[in-house]
Amino acid sequence: MSYGFEDGKFYLDYTPCYRSVGTPREEFNNRAIAISKNHDNLILSFSGGTDSQVTYRAFHDSNIPVTCAFMHMPGYNDNEYKNTKEQLAKYNFDLIVITIDPIAEKDNILGLSNELGIPPNQILHSLFLSKLPTDCLFIEAFNGPDLYVKDKKFYLFETANSVEYARLRAYDQLNPNHNVIGFEKEEHILLSVLKDDTLHAAMCAWDYYNIPGLSYLGEEPLSVINYWDLFIKPLFFGKHWKQDIDYYPKFQGCENIDYIINGMEHRYRENQIFINVNNLIEVLENKGVTVRYYERQKASQ
Secondary structure, three states, X not given: OEEEEEOOEEEEEEOOOOOOOOOHHHHHHHHHHHHHHHOOOXXXXXXXXXXXXXXHHHHHHOOOOOEEEEXXXXXXXXXXXXXXXXXXHHHOOOEEEEEOOOOOOHHHHHHHHHHHOOOHHHHHHHHHHHOOOOOOEEEEOOOOOOEEEEOOEEEEEEEOOOHHHHHHHHHHHHOOXXXXXXXXXXXXXXXXXXXXXXXXXXXXXXXXXXXXXXOEOOEOOOOHHHHHHHHHHHHHHHHHHHHHOOOOOOOOOOOOOHHHHOOOOOOOOOOEEEEEHHHHHHHHXXXXXXXXXXXXXXXXX
C-alpha cells in the first residue's frame, strides 16, 4: 500500500494480497513479524491508548523486542503519561520519554504548519520524532479506517489530510533522516479489518448515529471521522483483544493545547477518495495487479 501525488492529485495504490487473511489480531502479529525480519532497532510511538496497545501486543505476542517512545507534555497529556506508566508496569518494555513544552514551541510549530499546510498537531509529532535516534525504524501505531455510508453503500474514506496521512507527510518533509512506517499501511491488515463483521454491522446501523445534539468535544453534528474512534473501535478491539488490553477513556492528547485543538483543520474535504468497500475487498482478494485510486474518482488499473 502506497500513496502520493500525481499532477496534483492524491492517489493510493493497493496491491492484492498474496494469501488468504486471518483475523485482524493474526494479521497484526504477521505484520510485526514481517517488520522485524526487515528492520532492527524498532521504536513504537506509544500513547498508552488502545491503538498503541494493540500494536505493541503484536510485537509482544511474537516475542519481538520493541522500544516504546512517549511524548510527554507536562500539564497537557499527564493522563496519557499515567496510562503509559501503567502499561510499562504491566509489560516492562523499554521506554523513551521525550518531554516537550508545546507553548514554548508554539511559534515554530505554527510557522511550519502554515508553510507546509499541515495541521499543527502533526508538526508537533514531527518535533517529537526529531528527538529520537535516526538509526531506528519508527513505527506509527495502528489507526483505524475512516468509513462512510451513502445510499446504503459502504465506503472507505481516505484523504491526504487525514490524521495518519498528514502525519506521515509531515515526517517525510521534516524528518527525512528518519525511517518511518505506518503499521496498518499493509494490505493484509486492511483486508482483515474490512472483512470483519464488526465493521459491517456498524455500517449497516450507520443512520443510528444521526442524533440531533450528539457531539464530541463541542463538535456538532458529530463528524463521521469520529465514528470509528467513538463507536466502532472499542467493540472491534474488545472482540479481538478482549481483556488483553486496557480500555482507558478516550482522549486525543492535545485537548488542552488551544492553538493545536483549535488550529488549522485537517481539510478532510480536500484530496478525498471514496472507495467502495466491496470493490476494494475484491481488488485485495483477486490476486491480480495493483490498482490505483485517485482523489474523487476510481483509477484504472
